[in-house]
Amino acid sequence: MMPVDMSASQREPLRFAVKHAFPIVAETLEALVRASQPGAVSSDPAKAGLVITTLAELDALEIQPEARVAVLVDHADRRPVQEARARGAVAALPLDLPAEHLRAALEAVLAGRTWWPVVAAADPEGALSSSRKLDALSGQQFKVLDLMSRGRLNKQIAYDLGISEGTVKSHVSSILRKLGVERRTQAIATFITAHDTTARLPTRPVIGTAGAAHLSRATHAAR
8 A cells, every 4th residue: 555645634634534343442543533633534434545444344445545554453463463564554553552552653653654563462472572672771761661651751751750851862762772663652562562461461351341441541531
């Protein structure tokens, strides 16, 4: 699929479509898109420049060739993420991400970038690798990354840690280099994967009451 010049949104509103079997999921994602891209217009998939949907529903949709597709997955598991890549998607968005991280992932896609989660949940060696990368961080860098994962901006991190914003930027650069990533969202994904693996936290469901509550929090965050 050919990438769409997202700067075109400055000339005309972004037309997007969200398709999911559960209305609360679709409504929440629509709210997050509108919060991140003011003026964005919900559209039919055949006329949308960005389509957000599941692999199961992708085949049934009529999508224009130049449209960007972001695939919704329940969890960051290797198989659906690889399939999304193979289908030409620009992102795989795990619905069990915390609201602020899901919003950050969507913002990356809306900015014309790709976004792929760390799939260490299906790869024990990958999980171990993420943990070892975090071990390379200094104590202060770990604190900065922890605050980044909580959605703090550099200015807020500087205030929380009692350091200058320039020092925070320096720490962020070092964190990205040590983790071998290019963007904050990738560093945060590595942190979340390693933390969840170490703590052996249960996977959060996306469907049902728990999933609805999680996505409701995301909707509230978008307003």
